[in-house]
Amino acid sequence: MKQVFNFLALFRRERRPGDLVFAVGFFLFAVLVALVLPQQAKFLPDKALITQPGFWPAVGVAMMLLFGGVHMIATLNAPRLPGRLREVLVWGRSLEFVGWFVVYVLSVPRIGYLPATVALAVLLGVRLGYRTRRALLAAVLFAVAVVLIFRTGLHVRLPAGALYSYLPDAIRSFAMTNF
């Protein structure tokens, strides 16, 4: 038994709050992936192992299981730090910004790149606490600069906003091409 504990000590590492949640989560994900491997990757008859379509996914999954297992043991064996729930809540807070990003992605083809970018910069800026006139101006200038560099200058491939089709004839195609 002493040998087992000594072996576990080999894998002890400094832990951070939330480490265990991630280590267990990653290992469970690896197990799940390993369970669906036979359905999600083919092993064809009369083919050498190294040329099988399922060979490299299996290598990846095996590494995830092996190293993920060791990582989980190491985490379990490390001294516990308080603050796990608080850390997980911080991870959850990032979902709010995923929401902002998704709304932005969906709004670009509808209202156009320039209006969507200015709106995101100003609204997200306000949400993050930048409410002074100077901060709002900085947000607008930043958004306009990004559009001018990437869309107007570099002509990066982005869709023209559907809203632009309601613009007067004289500026419609100009807006669609540049903003």
Next chain:
Amino acid sequence: MLETLFLAADHLLHWQVIVALFIGSIGGVIIGAIPGVGPAVAIAILLPATFSMEPLVGLTLLLGIYGSSMYGGSLPAILINTPGTAVNALTTYDGYPMTKRGEALRALGLAYGASFFSAIFSVVVLILLAPVLAKVAPMFGSREIFLAALLGVVLVIVAHKGQMAAAGMMAGFGILLQSVGMEPVNYTMRFTFGLAWLTSGLDLIVVVLGLFAISQAFVLMVEPESAPDAKSVSGSMGGAVREVLGYKRVALTGSGFGVLMGMIPGVGEFTAQFLSYTTARRFSKDPDSFGKGSPEGLVASESANNAVPAAAMIPLLALGIPGEALTAMMLSVFYVHNVVPGPNLFQNQLDFVYALYLALIVLNIIVILWMLVSSNLLIHLIRVPTRFLGMGILILSFVGIYSLRNSAVDCLVAAGFGVFGLIVKRLNLPVVPIILGMVLGNIMEVKLRAAAARIESPLDFVSRPISALLVIAIVLIVVQALRTTLRDWAEDPSAETHS
């Protein structure tokens, strides 16, 4: 050789390349000077924009950012004890104590001088090495490239001392991610779960942007606001830069380690800095001053990290094997333009390779001149509030992802990887092995399949001299890593050791 060098210089004398050099080098300094951005984020965002450029233009832009960000990164490291890029962390050990002693200008000058010295040294070494590489590279067939990629994976794991298990599981995750989609030989589906959008696989750029850029935006936005303050410096920067010549031996040793470590896939700046710093300390007349504001320590650290970018291009150009995340991203620029890095590139397009090296020299000259006059200007950038910066990165990330193929699904996937990257970064776990797992996993799969027809038994892997050497290197590294881990534990079983 001289003729090829002139031909290479001719490639550089195009206005697009010159503009790319200026934007890349000055942009890289600015990006490096802002703590929380870093070259990986910038390169990930700019990558899709470079696809429409000529290969040399796109690559010099990205190389400019890669090669110059460390100059900028030393500024906040020295002035406010916060490294601008991860590889400037060691610079804080001696740079910040010098600032506290009222020697900020001297510290900045030494850092810039050491960076410039090592960058030029590394490029000159590589230009001299190129003819040798042109002879050696063709000796790498499919099985040798497979083994070199495998060596890269092993080194990436082993180099994460203290986090080997985490690095291993992340590399495995990367290998799994690269296999998703339709497999190109037998046309079978792998891990698509019947979803049509997964048939073409996960785009490397989407994953990179999620893991590096979007995750960094989330990290900055969920954390409390900070707007670091830094005081201006005054005096002659030129004189301070020249002082590095008083530490030639330290700078030369650091540059040597930088070149050597940069050439080995998966090792990179941190190991080079560690070796350079410990060697400088060992041979110093005043080893006790290291970590307390030693000019030698500062030169050792900065010379080692800035020699790496040029050297890191060696495995990428000669074998098509990237050694770290930034060169992995650059690999996609090659592929987009149908320029296949590998043995043939050194044989058939040596002028292209030299052009990249000359570009590195020019960009370092631009950067050092810019740094002489711009340090006080750059101090304003350090003061940009972090959450505002996060918002900016989120907006810029969109351009990179959406412009790839105008796909909202790509944006969702990147956002998913952004959340995953946020968790990994907050837990201080390594992200880079995921990217290298994806890139090297793909190389290993393609090359092993190509070599399979000539491999009947495992012994065939050691039937050729280079493949035999690579197998021996892999075995020795694995055995040594296991031995070191076990020895550390035997010496102090109560100490916190490696996962």
